[in-house]
Amino acid sequence: MEDYLTSDCQNCFGLCCVALPYAKSADFALHKNGGEPCRNLSAEYRCGIHEQLRDKGFRGCVSYECFGAGQHVSQNIFRGMDWRNDQSKSGEMFAVFPIVQQLHEMLCYLSQAMELEETKPFWGELKEAYDQTVEMTNRAPEEIFKVDIPGHRSTVNKLLVRTSELVRRGFVPKNRNKRGLDYLGANLKRADLRGANLRGALLIAANLSHADLRKADLIGADLRDSNLSHADLTDCIFLTQSQVNAAKGNRATKLPSYVKKPDHWL
Known part of the structure; x- marks a missing residue:
């Protein structure tokens, strides 16, 4: 970028x-x-x-x-x-x-x-x-x-x-019937969310620790207070610095190269 x-x-x-x-x-x-x-x-x-x-x-x-x-x-x-x-x-x-x-x-x-x-x-x-x-x-x-x-x-x-x-082509859709609202405070620890369509999803305070979010579309997703500790977002798409700043994470969180880890992360 x-x-x-x-x-x-x-x-x-x-x-x-x-x-x-x-x-x-x-x-x-x-x-x-x-x-x-x-x-x-x-x-x-x-x-x-x-x-x-x-x-x-x-x-x-x-x-x-x-x-x-x-x-x-x-x-x-x-x-x-x-x-x-x-x-x-x-x-x-x-x-x-x-x-x-x-x-x-x-x-x-x-x-x-x-x-x-x-x-x-x-x-x-x-x-x-x-x-x-x-x-x-x-x-x-x-x-x-x-x-x-x-x-x-x-x-x-x-x-x-x-x-x-x-x-995201080639990934089998999971939780096909879930709506973004269902992810509020959800426990998604270690969830396989590779290739997931999370456009506009409300992930406020969701536990995404150790989750695999590679190739996931995160455009417009609300990540406020979500736990991204140890999560892998290496090649997810449309993630912004603003979203990352609003989330919680740690030094083990894997992010795309164009996003930096916030100073307030542990």
């Missing part, structure tokens, strides 16, 4: 800490409106409690990933303009950021798909969708607002579903 599709906070003006709203909940210790700077954001655009986020009730911040949208909006679209120094442009910047974040997330998935051996038969279609998405992220703000995100996401999703079907 391309390096520019991972967050680079040193080249961002703390956009995720300002542009995005959040409500007081198990993931956030307080309420914040969109466009309102987080009270923990420093003058240098750094989080003042970065090492204590989980302990202070900001688990949502730990799991968040902008897929590189922050630095792209800050340095490319707005050419290094600091929103604190130009209030006339700040609202526009904050509105552009979540749109670009969605486009960068699609680029992340397309990038993964293009690297797979199974997608060679339609690599050209993936590359075309990738290039079109990149072009959208490089438009002027007023043109970015016109992007049909749902329509483009539908086009991209068809390619991702096709990718998933090819990658």
Whole structure:
């Protein structure tokens, strides 16, 4: 996966800490409106409690990933303009950021798909969708607002579903009648989930320790507080850093090369 599709906070003006709203909940210790700077954001655009986020009730911040949208909006679209120094442009910047974040997330998935051996038969279609998405992220703000995100996401999703079907081909479906909701808090310790279709599955607090998730499709799966200790996710597809950050694991957990083990894992 391309390096520019991972967050680079040193080249961002703390956009995720300002542009995005959040409500007081198990993931956030307080309420914040969109466009309102987080009270923990420093003058240098750094989080003042970065090492204590989980302990202070900001688990949502730990799991968040902008897929590189922050630095792209800050340095490319707005050419290094600091929103604190130009209030006339700040609202526009904050509105552009979540749109670009969605486009960068699609680029992340397309990038993964293009690297797979199974997608060679339609690599050209993936590359075309990738290039079109990149072009959208490089438009002027007023043109970015016109992007049909749902329509483009539908086009991209068809390619991702096709990718998933090819990658998982040959695996016998298990738990054929299970729905994603059934995995909430489920005990799946040592489960053979190779080639499983877990798209959008609710795996919150599920025990996946020692589970085999190779070739499983995890796009959109909710892994909050799931136990991935000793699990093998080596060549699962469409796993993101955000999902991994939200889960629990240890140094024995096997992850794809493009995902790093979070610091809070044991």
